[in-house]
Each structure stands twice: as C-alpha cells, then as structure tokens.
Amino acid sequence: MSVAWRNLIQDKTRALLSVAGVALAIMLILILGGFVAGMNEQVSTYLEHSPGSVVLVQAGTKGSSSVLPEETVAAARSVAGVESAVPVISQYAVLDLGQTKQYVSVIGYDPSLGGGPWALREGTFPEADNEVVMDAVLADRRGLRLDDDFSLLGQTFKVVGLSNGTTTWMTSYLFMRLDKAQQLFGSPQTTTFVFVSASNGITPDQLRKRLAGIRGADAMLKTDLIATSRTTYLSVFGAPLNLMAGIAGLVGTLVVGLVIYTATIERQREYGVLKAVGARNRYLYQVVALQAAVAAMVGSFVGTGLALVSAQLIMAFRPQFLITVEPASALSAAAIGLVMAVFAALLPARMVARLSPADVFRR
Amino acid sequence: MLLLALRNLFEGKARFVMSTAGLGLALLLVLVLDAIWAGSESQISAYIDRSGADVWVAQQGVRNMHMASSSLPVTTVPDVELVPGVRSVTPILYVLGTINTPNANQLAYVIGLPPSPAAGTPWAVVKGAGVPRSGEAIIDRTVASNAGVDVGGVITVLNHRFTVVGLTAGTLNIVNSIAFISLGDFMALRRSQATISYLLVRTAAGSSPSSVRTAIERQVPGVTALTTAEFSEQERAVVAGMSTDVVAIMNLVGLLIGLAVMALSTYTAVLSRRSEFGVLKALGARNADLYVVVIVQTAIALAFGLAVGIALTWLLSVGIPLVKPSLALEMTPASLAKVTSMALVIAVLAAILPVWQLARLDPAIVFRRKVA
Numbered sequence: 001m002s003v004a005w006r007n008l009i010q011d012k013t014r015a016l017l018s019v020a021g022v023a024l025a026i027m028l029i030l031i032l033g034g035f036v037a038g039m040n041e042q043v044s045t046y047l048e049h050s051p052g053s054v055v056l057v058q059a060g061t062k063g064s065s066s067v068l069p070e071e072t073v074a075a076a077r078s079v080a081g082v083e084s085a086v087p088v089i090s091q092y093a094v095l096d097l098g099q100t101k102q103y104v105s106v107i108g109y110d111p112s113l114g115g116g117p118w119a120l121r122e123g124t125f126p127e128a129d130n131e132v133v134m135d136a137v138l139a140d141r142r143g144l145r146l147d148d149d150f151s152l153l154g155q156t157f158k159v160v161g162l163s164n165g166t167t168t169w170m171t172s173y174l175f176m177r178l179d180k181a182q183q184l185f186g187s188p189q190t191t192t193f194v195f196v197s198a199s200n201g202i203t204p205d206q207l208r209k210r211l212a213g214i215r216g217a218d219a220m221l222k223t224d225l226i227a228t229s230r231t232t233y234l235s236v237f238g239a240p241l242n243l244m245a246g247i248a249g250l251v252g253t254l255v256v257g258l259v260i261y262t263a264t265i266e267r268q269r270e271y272g273v274l275k276a277v278g279a280r281n282r283y284l285y286q287v288v289a290l291q292a293a294v295a296a297m298v299g300s301f302v303g304t305g306l307a308l309v310s311a312q313l314i315m316a317f318r319p320q321f322l323i324t325v326e327p328a329s330a331l332s333a334a335a336i337g338l339v340m341a342v343f344a345a346l347l348p349a350r351m352v353a354r355l356s357p358a359d360v361f362r363r
Numbered sequence: 364m365l366l367l368a369l370r371n372l373f374e375g376k377a378r379f380v381m382s383t384a385g386l387g388l389a390l391l392l393v394l395v396l397d398a399i400w401a402g403s404e405s406q407i408s409a410y411i412d413r414s415g416a417d418v419w420v421a422q423q424g425v426r427n428m429h430m431a432s433s434s435l436p437v438t439t440v441p442d443v444e445l446v447p448g449v450r451s452v453t454p455i456l457y458v459l460g461t462i463n464t465p466n467a468n469q470l471a472y473v474i475g476l477p478p479s480p481a482a483g484t485p486w487a488v489v490k491g492a493g494v495p496r497s498g499e500a501i502i503d504r505t506v507a508s509n510a511g512v513d514v515g516g517v518i519t520v521l522n523h524r525f526t527v528v529g530l531t532a533g534t535l536n537i538v539n540s541i542a543f544i545s546l547g548d549f550m551a552l553r554r555s556q557a558t559i560s561y562l563l564v565r566t567a568a569g570s571s572p573s574s575v576r577t578a579i580e581r582q583v584p585g586v587t588a589l590t591t592a593e594f595s596e597q598e599r600a601v602v603a604g605m606s607t608d609v610v611a612i613m614n615l616v617g618l619l620i621g622l623a624v625m626a627l628s629t630y631t632a633v634l635s636r637r638s639e640f641g642v643l644k645a646l647g648a649r650n651a652d653l654y655v656v657v658i659v660q661t662a663i664a665l666a667f668g669l670a671v672g673i674a675l676t677w678l679l680s681v682g683i684p685l686v687k688p689s690l691a692l693e694m695t696p697a698s699l700a701k702v703t704s705m706a707l708v709i710a711v712l713a714a715i716l717p718v719w720q721l722a723r724l725d726p727a728i729v730f731r732r733k734v735a
Contacts, residue, residue, distance in 0.1 A: 017627035092430035154424025
C-alpha cells in the first residue's frame with residue numbers, strides 16, 4: 001500500500017484541505033448533538049436537586065401550570081409515612097433589565113424547608129421578602145452583583161446570593177421566599193408543587209399510593225415528573241434545536257462525501273496510470289478505499305478534537321450553554337463519516353475501473 | 364479570459380458540483396437557523412399583531428404576554444374608557460394552561476373573551492363560531508385533530524369540559540396553541556370576578572395610538588400601556604435575545620465549512636490546470652490575467668452556491684410546516700443579506716490560495732512534467 005500512502009501525502013495542501021473539510025463537518029455534527037444532549041441535562045436540573053421522591057401536582061395537569069391550595073401541604077403531612085412535605089412555587093416571568101429581556105424561572109420556597117438553590121457561589125439565602133438568590137451565570141451576563149437591586153414585575157428585589165448550576169440556555173433560575181412569590185404572582189395561599197419525602201422504610205411508590213387520596217392533587221413519582229417536564233420543555237424549546245441538529249447531521253455527512261468524492265475524482269488520472277501499468281481493479285478499489293478511509297479517520301479524529309475544544313470555548317464565553325460531547329456520539333459520527341467517505345470514493349473509482357487502460361490517456 | 368474561465372469551470376464538473384453544493388450546504392446551515400428563529404418570533408407575537416387592538420393595557424411593569432402574568436382590577440375598565448381617544452375597551456383574562464388530549468397535555472394560552480368583543484378574537488376561524496359563549500371553547504384546528512375532536516365535540520381545558528364550537532388557524536406555534544373561552548366561564552373557574560389580565564383598546568379615528576397610550580398611563584394608576592407595535596416588539600425581543608449566541612456560533616461554523624469546501628475546490632481546480640496556466644504564462648500572460656480567471660470562476664461558483672443554499676432553505680420552509688405545523692420558518696431580508704456577504708467573504712478568502720499558487724507557477728514546469 002505504499003503507493004496509496006505516497007500518493008496521499010504527495011500533495012500536502014490538498015490532503016490538508018480534505019482533512020479540514022471532513023474535520024469541520026464532524027465537528028458540526030458533534031457540537032449540535034452536544035447542544036441537544038446538554039439541553040436534556042439542563043432541563044431537569046432543578047427537579048433533580050429538589051427534595052423528596054414524590055411530587056404533588058394539581059389533578060390532571062401532570063405538572064404544567066399546576067396550582068394547589070396551601071392546605072395540600074398539611075394534608076400531605078398528615079399521611080402516615082411522610083417525612084416532610086415542601087411547598088414550592090414555580091413560575092416563569094420575564095426579567096426586564098432595560099436593554100435586555102430574559103425569561104427566568106422563579107422559584108418561591110421556604111428556606112427552612114428546602115427546595116431552593118443547592119450550591120451558592122457566594123452570598124446567603126433569602127431572608128427578607130425582597131431578597132433573592134440569582135443564578136450566577138445570569139447575574140454575570142447581565143452585570144448584576146451581590147447587593148444590587150433590580151426590578152421584576154414592577155417590584156424591587158435585592159440580590160443576596162448567587163447560585164451555581166441553576167441555568168439553562170433558555171432560562172435561569174431565581175429563588176425568593178414562598179410568600180413573596182405568592183404575592184408577586186397574585187396567587188396567595190397556593191403552591192405549584194409539594195415535594196414529599198418518605199420516612200425510613202417506605203419506598204417512593206408506596207408513598208405515592210398513600211398520597212393518592214388527597215383531593216384535587218395527583219401524586220407523581222419525581223422521576224415521572226422529570227420525564228414529563230423534559231418532554232414538555234423539549235416539545236416547546238427542543239423542536240428548533242433538534243431540527244438544526246438533524247440538518248447539521250445531514251450537511252456534515254454530505255460535506256464528507258463531497259470532499260472525498262472530489263479528492264478521488266482529481267486523482268482519476270493517477271489511478272488510470274495504475275491501470276495502464278497492469279494493476280487489477282481490485283487493487284484499485286483497495287487503494288481508493290484506503291485513501292478515503294485514512295482521510296476520513298484523520299478528519300474524524302481532528303474533528304472530534306475540534307468539537308471538544310470548541311465546546312469548552314463556547315461554554316467558557318457563554319456559560320449558559322451546556323454542550324456535552326459524548327464518546328458514543330463521537331464514535332458514531334466517525335463511523336458515519338467513514339462509511340460516507342468510502343462510498344463517496346468508490347463512485348469515481350468505479351468509473352476508472354470500467355475504463356480500458358488505453359482510454360486513460362485520451363482526453 | 365472569460366471563455367477560459369467558463370471552459371475550465373465546466374470541465375471539472377465534479378469540482379463545480381462540489382463547490383456549489385458544499386457552499387450551498389454551508390450557507391443552508393446559517394439560513395435555516397435564522398429562519399427558525401424568525402419564524403418563532405413571528406409566531407410568538409401573532410396574537411398581539413392580529414388582535415385588532417391599537418393599545419394594550421397591562422399590570423404596571425408587565426410588558427409581555429408569553430411567560431408573563433398580568434393582573435388588573437376590573438375597575439380599570441371604566442377608568443380606561445374615560446380616557447380621551449379611547450373608542451372601545453375589551454378586557455380579557457389570560458393564562459397558560461393545558462388542553463387535555465389523549466396523547467398528552469398540550470400547553471395552551473387560554474383567553475377569556477367578553478361577549479361581543481371589539482378586539483382579541485381569533486383572526487382565522489376555519490369552522491364554526493368565532494366568539495365562545497358559556498360552556499363553549501374555540502380551539503386550534505391542529506390541536507383539535509390531534510385530540511380527535513371536531514365542532515360539537517367535547518374538550519377539557521383548564522381541567523373543565525367545554526363544547527368545541529369553533530376551529531381556528533394560525534393559533535398554533537412552537538410553544539403552545541391558543542384557546543378561547545368566555546370571560547364569564549374563566550372568572551367562574553378562578554372563583555373571582557375582581558381581576559382581568561389585559562385590556563385591548565381600540566382608539567377613536569383621529570387619535571394616534573401612541574398619544575392614547577401616553578394618556579392612559581397618565582390618567583389611570585397602576586397600569587402600563589403599550590401600542591400594539593411596541594407590545595409586539597417586546598414579545599419578540601425575548602426570543603431574539605435567546606437566539607443571538609446560538610446564531611453567532613452557527614454563523615462561524617457555516618463560514619468555516621464553506622471556506623474549507625471552497626478553498627479545496629479552487630485549489631484543486633488550479634492545480635489540475637497547472638499546465639494550461641503554465642503555457643499561458645510562458646506565452647506572456649501576466650499574473651493579473653490569471654487571477655481574473657480564478658476570480659471569475661470563484662464568482663460563478665459563489666452565485667450558484669448561494670442560489671442552492673437559498674433554494675434548499677425555501678424548500679425546507681415550505682416542507683417542514685407541512686410535517687410539523689407548529690414549526691414556522693421565515694427567510695428574512697436581513698438573513699439573506701448576511702448570507703450573501705458571508706459567501707463573498709468565503710469567495711475572497713478561498714481565492715487567495717490559488718492566487719498564491721499561480722504567482723509561483725514557473726512556466727517552465729509545463730515542459731518538465733506531463734501528469735498534473
């Protein structure tokens with residue numbers, strides 16, 4: 001295969017450009033796939049950190065726009081096997097900072113019970129009504145710091161804490177006291193969720209069954225609520241990103257094919273010469289396939305490296321994004337690239353294979 | 364020279380296809396993402412844009428509908444009616460709720476309309492009534508067909524059963540659909556007659572919406588008033604804010620891919636014609652003349668690539684909503700302008716390599732080697 005190898009590296013510029021084309025295409029596929037994977041992770045981050053294993057939501061809502069009367073909390077506490085019942089208000093709002101507008105997810109909670117931020121970068125939890133803990137990424141992006149004031153829905157709040165891990169690229173979390181959230185959203189004596197923890201020895205499923213009797217509320221396993229939220233969120237925000245990822249996958253694969261196809265076409269003459277000096281078709285195909293495979297593999301390798309580096313760069317400059325490039329997706333992208341490359345190379349090879357050696361030198 | 368450029372171009376058919384297709388695909392990435400965001404922005408402000416209102420009145424500090432909640436005392440209605448320049452005031456209640464369908468709970472903005480509303484009604488009623496009375500609901504036709512319900516059927520909205528009396532179009536977007544029930548029913552569900560969400564104001568002939576808007580804010584306490592155009596802009600602004608970073612990343616990636624593909628193409632094009640160019644040089648052609656050949660080729664590939672990218676995006680913008688009605692793709696002039704300048708940048712950068720190749724091409728090479 002020394003012919004193949006020598007031929008391949010003979011023209012360094014062309015080899016470089018071919019590899020670059022393949023690498024960028026692979027990078028594209030992996031970055032967009034990483035966006036989608038990261039979004040899936042971010043969506044459930046609050047619920048995963050919230051207390052309890054069973055969640056009470058308004059009957060029939062499966063969690064969307066759930067409104068429960070406050071009495072539900074006491075009702076839950078009176079059920080045997082309940083360790084704690086934590087009410088939480090969860091509502092979207094628009095944070096209007098003059099120059100920019102941003103959707104935020106407002107969580108109203110009781111700091112003594114839980115359901116608030118799980119990792120503070122700095123500051124404290126809200127004590128007074130007008131105090132909030134803001135997601136650190138949101139605060140940094142909008143130039144807000146500890147002790148700064150801002151306005152939300154016509155009321156003034158003060159940032160007393162900055163939290164970590166509380167952002168998605170669509171929204172960020174904002175934590176305030178439960179009663180303040182109730183007042184802010186004009187829904188006094190209500191709650192959105194009640195997070196229920198089980199006493200020792202009770203499984204989540206058993207707990208759920210015991211809570212089934214509470215009027216006006218459905219008891220869901222928290223894992224089920226996470227799955228439903230993920231589906232809802234993704235059907236809302238995920239469609240465009242999934243569409244983009246699909247198109248990127250298609251474009252990336254086609255670009256790999258195009259690059260290799262052209263690179264092979266350019267060498268038709270050389271392959272013709274091989275034929276003219278007596279090489280059999282099988283040998284021809286082997287040379288061609290090997291060249292394509294090498295270009296694709298090197299390109300995939302470089303592309304995966306590029307994807308990892310650029311993912312880190314994007315997340316460093318725009319921390320609201322989470323891009324997870326997983327080994328499994330890198331491998332499948334490389335596999336697809338390889339298949340496409342070999343297929344794209346064999347087409348022009350077939351053309352040469354069908355020529356008689358004399359034809360090669362005729363133009 | 365032009366003839367040479369053209370002949371050169373079309374002889375390398377594969378190369379031409381690759382540069383055109385590759386550039387087209389790279390630009391497609393940018394165009395489609397732009398179109399998705401533009402489509403979402405239009406959808407999100409659709410109700411506001413088509414409401415028929417001139418001024419919107421909301422709770423003080425509230426400047427959005429989507430993901431927002433506004434609460435005004437009912438007494439605001441007569442207060443606003445007294446403001447000079449106001450022709451009619453339509454109060455609505457509004458909440459993000461769910462329509463229960465067999466498959467899943469669909470998110471819906473539920474709007475409570477008063478009887479004989481002067482504004483705020485669905486703008487494209489495809490079947491049945493356009494204003495709901497007590498016990499009745501008007502829903503989006505796609506949601507209805509997904510739920511297996513037609514006019515006369517029963518649907519669950521906000522956990523209560525309503526009879527479907529009308530089906531609408533244009534009320535479905537990427538986030539949710541819009542459903543209409545009567546204001547009275549809405550208040551009964553809330554168990555409160557005391558509050559409403561927004562006031563849709565129509566101005567009298569001869570009064571400008573912005574002057575009425577200012578007058579309302581001055582005369583009526585505790586409200587924020589916006590013209591329909593301003594309100595719509597505020598809605599779109601939130602979506603636009605989400606898109607900037609993602610679009611910037613895609614622009615960069617599209618640019619790089621387009622550049623790599625074009626550079627490879629033009630490089631191999633010149634490379635395979637080295638002997639021809641060498642002969643020309645030997646015959647006295649200046650480098651500048653040869654550059655012109657390359658530039659013309661690149662310009663033609665650019666034009667075709669741009670056309671391919673735009674055509675493919677147009678196809679997707681027509682095809683995708685057929686498959687998934689909640690997705691809308693909109694190609695905007697701004698997006699087209701951006702992509703055209705990207706293509707120009709790619710073409711200029713991609714031409715640098717062959718220009719360099721030609722400059723150092725030694726005419727004598729023609730006589731030394733046969734195979735390019």
